[in-house]
Amino acid sequence: MxxxxxxxxxxxxxxxxxxxxxxxxxxxxxxxxxxxxxxxxxxxxxxxxxxxxxxxxxxxxxxxxxxxxxxxxxxxxxxxxxxxxxxxxxxxxxxxxxxxxxxxxxxxxxxxxxxxxxxxxxxxxxxxxxxxxxxxxxxxxxxRPPGLPEKIMVPTDFSSHNHMIFEFGERIASEMNAEMVPVNIYEVPHGYSKTGKSFEEFSAIMKKNAQTDYKNFLKEHQNKKVKCQFILRKKNHDGEILLAHAEEIEADMILIGSRGKSKSAALMLGSTAEELIEVNNKIPMLIFKKKGENIGFFEALFKI
Structure with missing residues (x-):
């Protein structure tokens, strides 16, 4: 690499x-x-x-x-x-x-x-x-005992920027002969009860929708067999949810990226990444940023 x-x-x-x-x-x-x-x-x-x-x-x-x-x-x-x-x-x-x-x-x-x-x-x-x-x-x-990772958890929301993170995760997993585990957090929207459906019923609908989004997301990637794990958000913050899931599946590395919607956003991480950084002192984490996309903002920052 x-x-x-x-x-x-x-x-x-x-x-x-x-x-x-x-x-x-x-x-x-x-x-x-x-x-x-x-x-x-x-x-x-x-x-x-x-x-x-x-x-x-x-x-x-x-x-x-x-x-x-x-x-x-x-x-x-x-x-x-x-x-x-x-x-x-x-x-x-x-x-x-x-x-x-x-x-x-x-x-x-x-x-x-x-x-x-x-x-x-x-x-x-x-x-x-x-x-x-x-x-x-x-x-x-x-x-954490020294060693290269064997299972890499990659949180994803199927946004356009996540394609870069996903591709990078596929590549490092392949080069290390490690397993890549994409993870998506979905939630039941407020007001679901007005539809006449129970929380469990609407949860199943939202999960199916997330699964469809993942299938569409995979169309831009060569490996169509990578299975995504879906987690229902309830009360905890995303960082706590992701850390708990990483421990549950025994992941030994978490790969997460910046949002990348703008030069400043690429420098200042999104809320999920910040929450994960705050709570995670147990599992090695690689925060991937595309070098160069935030240089203009970074230079401006030091001129203030």
């Missing part, structure tokens, strides 16, 4: 870095990564005392000391020499803005971020990057 030749990996100088580096190494060849940038962004690059205790020889300025720690980590986990590496640390009052600025400067195709489950940290930077990044994002979870 040649979609992601340049990747930017965010490190935070915690145990999560160990997890993230090991898992990133597994994805390098598959994703086609040729150059990997490792960045640590903080409001203050002063070295914490516990790190100084572990690295007593550090005497360089903050940014150089942090970079030395990051390089040591890469060496410790035998990061492949076949991949070009650049390491840098940045200080700024607004870490999210700084991180996104470097993603743009380096013109990366993919951002790799970690999601913590038990380790200390709010994850706010990772969630902010996922929502506003100008390129695709791979979010790797703390507790």
């Amino acid at each position: 040649k979609n992601f030749s340049k990747a930017l990996v965010g490190l935070d100088l915690t145990e999560m870095d160990d997890v993230l580096i090991k898992k990133t190494i597994l994805f390098l060849e598959f994703l086609g990564i040729e150059k990997c940038y490792f960045i640590h962004v903080s409001k203050n690059l002063a070295i914490p005392q516990e790190i100084i205790d572990n690295y007593p020889d550090l005497v360089a300025p903050g940014d150089e000391s942090v970079e030395a720690i990051m390089k040591d980590k890469l060496h410790q986990f035998n990061f492949p020499s076949s991949v070009e590496v650049e390491v840098f640390a940045e200080e700024g009052d607004h870490p999210l803005d700084t991180f996104l600025r470097w993603a743009r400067i380096k013109d990366v195709d993919l951002i790799v971020m970690g999601r913590k489950e038990t380790l200390e940290g709010s994850g706010s930077l990772a969630k902010g990057v996922a929502k506003k990044a100008p390129c695709s994002i791979l979010m790797l979870q703390e507790k």
